[in-house]
Each structure stands twice: as structure tokens, then as C-alpha cells.
Amino acid sequence: MINRGVRGSRRQRARMLFDRLPTKWLVTSVGAVLLALSAVVGGLDDAPVLPVPVIQGGDSHAGTELTIVVNSALLIDAFPEQSIVPEEGNRLLVVRATVENTTTEPRRLASGTTADTDSIGIAGIPGLADGAPPERILVIDDGSDSVVVQPGVPVELAYLWEIADDAAEAGDPVTVNLMDRDYISEGRLTYGGLYGDPVVGATLDVALGDVGAGVNQ
Amino acid sequence: MSVAASPWRHGANGVLLAAILAIAALVLHSTPSREAQQSAIVVPGVIGEPVSGRNIRTTVHSVAAAESVTAGNGWAGSTPGIWVVVDLTVQALVDDENTALGTAVLRVGDVSFSASTRPQNGTVATEQLATGVPLSGPLMFEVPADIVAGPAATTAKLEFATDSDPRVDSLLVVPVDLTALVVRPDLEVDFPEWGAR
Numbered sequence: 001m002i003n004r005g006v007r008g009s010r011r012q013r014a015r016m017l018f019d020r021l022p023t024k025w026l027v028t029s030v031g032a033v034l035l036a037l038s039a040v041v042g043g044l045d046d047a048p049v050l051p052v053p054v055i056q057g058g059d060s061h062a063g064t065e066l067t068i069v070v071n072s073a074l075l076i077d078a079f080p081e082q083s084i085v086p087e088e089g090n091r092l093l094v095v096r097a098t099v100e101n102t103t104t105e106p107r108r109l110a111s112g113t114t115a116d117t118d119s120i121g122i123a124g125i126p127g128l129a130d131g132a133p134p135e136r137i138l139v140i141d142d143g144s145d146s147v148v149v150q151p152g153v154p155v156e157l158a159y160l161w162e163i164a165d166d167a168a169e170a171g172d173p174v175t176v177n178l179m180d181r182d183y184i185s186e187g188r189l190t191y192g193g194l195y196g197d198p199v200v201g202a203t204l205d206v207a208l209g210d211v212g213a214g215v216n217q
Numbered sequence: 218m219s220v221a222a223s224p225w226r227h228g229a230n231g232v233l234l235a236a237i238l239a240i241a242a243l244v245l246h247s248t249p250s251r252e253a254q255q256s257a258i259v260v261p262g263v264i265g266e267p268v269s270g271r272n273i274r275t276t277v278h279s280v281a282a283a284e285s286v287t288a289g290n291g292w293a294g295s296t297p298g299i300w301v302v303v304d305l306t307v308q309a310l311v312d313d314e315n316t317a318l319g320t321a322v323l324r325v326g327d328v329s330f331s332a333s334t335r336p337q338n339g340t341v342a343t344e345q346l347a348t349g350v351p352l353s354g355p356l357m358f359e360v361p362a363d364i365v366a367g368p369a370a371t372t373a374k375l376e377f378a379t380d381s382d383p384r385v386d387s388l389l390v391v392p393v394d395l396t397a398l399v400v401r402p403d404l405e406v407d408f409p410e411w412g413a414r
Binding site: 106148 | 255292293294295296297298327328329330331333334335336337358359361364384
């Protein structure tokens with residue numbers, strides 16, 4: 001009986017002490033605990049930015065949807081057979097790459113401003129925004145555009161950018177960005193799979209070749 | 218009085234709550250899912266017979282496989298895989314405004330292939346349909362060479378619809394056994410033409 005009373009009064013005293021504790025102290029101590037916990041994962045330092053992997057020419061980059069091998073990059077005057085003739089004073093920069101769709105459905109590749117699957121951008125060419133998407137994509141085999149890559153069937157593509165005549169010459173390096181994006185989910189309001197913003201999955205430097213007026217190879 | 222009534226009231230409340238939960242569960246589990254509400258209306262067909270949906274009628278005349286195909290426009294694209302070539306007649310039934318063969322899919326198991334647009338006007342994949350006027354010609358599907366012998370190849374399906382998103386509209390589904398096809402070294406197909414076969 002007496003013991004219970006003492007225990008009760010102790011509990012009451014503890015309760016009273018807690019009630020008298022200033023709210024500021026509580027907030028501060030909770031903050032301190034959170035800060036201490038954050039130290040476990042690196043504290044207040046900036047999160048390290050993982051460098052984009054650099055691969056060698058001929059290496060394949062396996063992304064979420066596409067596996068890409070860059071074969072070469074070259075300069076050419078025009079593709080008159082496909083009616084692709086740049087403006088006066090411009091030439092075409094062509095990146096040849098073999099692309100394989102590793103998903104289970106066809107993927108239309110983005111060129112220009114379309115919002116389809118990004119695959120390749122380039123950087124390091126004066127007058128062209130870094131990471132600029134290609135203006136055209138052609139199937140090298142038959143010159144058809146509006147490229148749809150079928151699952152499991154690799155296809156060699158030509159990615160085209162129009163650049164100024166003096167912006168690059170044979171031997172110059174061009175940085176090729178291989179794009180990737182993550183599958184997020186099937187949306188609640190949207191239909192079909194949703195993919196996140198494209199990111200550069202890997203990058204490589206390729207020395208530009210020059211085929212002059214163009215030889216069909 | 219109130220003391221005597223309270224057990225009854227508690228009991229009644231419990232029963233009412235259970236009834237509400239049961240009704241909610243019934244509604245939750247009997248409401249059609251989004252797939253059921255929006256899925257395409259499948260119209261099954263067979264090779265050689267016309268099959269009709271709301272705004273599309275198709276007859277698959279034949280299916281062939283070849284390592285290389287020459288289209289009626291002279292196109293002869295090569296592929297590391299093989300071409301599955303479908304000869305078909307297709308027409309719109311009620312409306313041909315912006316009506317093309319939006320869905321022309323070969324589905325093998327979980328994997329789907331769209332009719333190639335590489336032959337450009339040598340295939341009916343990109344042609345506009347006309348109401349009541351059949352269009353006959355080939356569709357070329359570019360597929361990996363090993364898929365025609367794979368386990369799912371016996372139950373492959375051709376799917377046709379007028380929109381690229383075939384939900385809540387007719388989807389014509391024609392089964393095709395790819396393992397029965399002999400892969401020819403080359404195949405010549407006709408240019409698409411108006412009229413039935």
C-alpha cells in the first residue's frame with residue numbers, strides 16, 4: 001500500500017518535472033538527436049555526386065530500355081538520297097550506333113522535339129547545346145526515319161546533327177552521351193508505364209572522322 | 218432504463234458496423250478493376266476469315282517468314298532477325314477520319330512487335346483506311362530469329378485496331394502458329410492496293 005503510494009508519487013514527480021520542461025528544450029533536443037542520426041549517413045556534407053561512367057568506343061552501355069554501342073562519329077556534307085541537305089555553310093555530324101531494345105515492346109526513338117525514348121546526345125561541339133538530341137535518326141540499312149526499335153532486334157542507326165562548317169573537323173573529339181531513364185511505375189491517372197526524366201547513363205569520347213561529300217559505306 | 222438498454226445498443230452498433238464493413242467489402246471487391254473497365258473489346262478471328270469490330274474489318278490471308286523481303290516499292294531492308302510477313306485486307310466500317318491501322322501488333326508471349334514502318338509505303342502499316350473500301354497488302358514484322366521456334370511461338374497472336382491505344386474499342390485478335398512457318402531465304406510481296414483479295 002505504502003510502496004504503491006511512493007511509486008505513484010515518484011511517477012507524479014517525474015510527470016511534473018516533464019511538464020515543467022520548457023518546450024524549447026524539447027525541440028532543441030529532438031533536433032540534436034536528428035542531427036546526430038544524420039551523421040550516420042554523412043551529416044550535413046553535400047551528398048557525393050557519382051561521376052557519369054566513361055566507357056570506351058565499341059563498349060556497350062546497357063540502359064533500362066536500350067543497349068547502345070557507339071560505332072563511330074563522322075562528318076559528312078549531306079545525304080542527298082534521303083533529301084537531307086544542311087543549310088549553306090553547315091555540315092552534318094553523324095554518330096553511328098547499334099541499338100538494341102531490351103524491353104518487351106517496341107520503342108520509338110526520340111529525335112528533334114518529340115517526347116519519345118531518348119537514346120543519344122552529343123556535347124563539346126561549338127554552336128550546339130551540350131547534350132543536344134539528334135535532329136534526325138535514320139536506319140542505316142534503308143535510310144528510313146521515324147525509328148522504332150523492335151525488342152531483341154539490334155539495328156544500326158545514324159544520329160544526325162547539323163553543325164557549322166568550322167565547328168569541328170576530322171580528329172576532333174566529340175562527347176557522346178548515352179541516355180537512360182528509370183521506370184517509375186504505372187501511373188494512377190495515366191495509362192501504361194511511366195519513365196523518369198532522362199539522365200546520362202554513360203559517356204564516351206569519339207574522334208571525328210570526315211568522309212567529305214560522303215561515300216556510302 | 219438507460220442502463221438496461223445500453224448492452225442492446227452496443228450490440229446493435231456492432232451489427233451495424235459489421236454490416237457497413239461487409240457492404241464496403243462487397244463494393245470494393247465487386248467493382249470492375251481499371252483493366253476490366255478500360256480493356257479492349259477482343260474480337261477473336263482465324264486466318265482466312267474476315268473478322269469485324271466496331272470500325273475495322275480485317276482478313277488475314279496468309280502469314281510467311283523470310284530472311285529478306287522485297288516490297289512492291291522496291292524496298293529490301295535487311296535485318297539481323299527475320300521478317301514475319303502478313304498478307305491482309307483491312308477496311309474501316311463507320312468512320313475513316315484519321316483512321317489508320319494504329320495497332321498492328323504481333324504478340325509472342327509477353328513480347329510485342331509493331332508492324333515495321335521501314336518499308337514506308339510498301340506496307341499497309343502507315344496507310345489511311347477508307348470506309349467500306351478494302352485495302353490489301355503486306356505487313357512486315359521484324360522479330361529475332363529465334364523467337365519463331367520459342368515456346369510461345371505456337372500461341373502467337375496478331376492484333377489489329379484503328380487506334381494506337383486500343384482500349385475501349387474493338388481489338389481483332391487472330392492467333393497464328395509461328396512454328397508452322399518455313400523461314401524462306403527471300404520473299405517478294407505486292408504493293409498495297411485498294412480492293413479485296
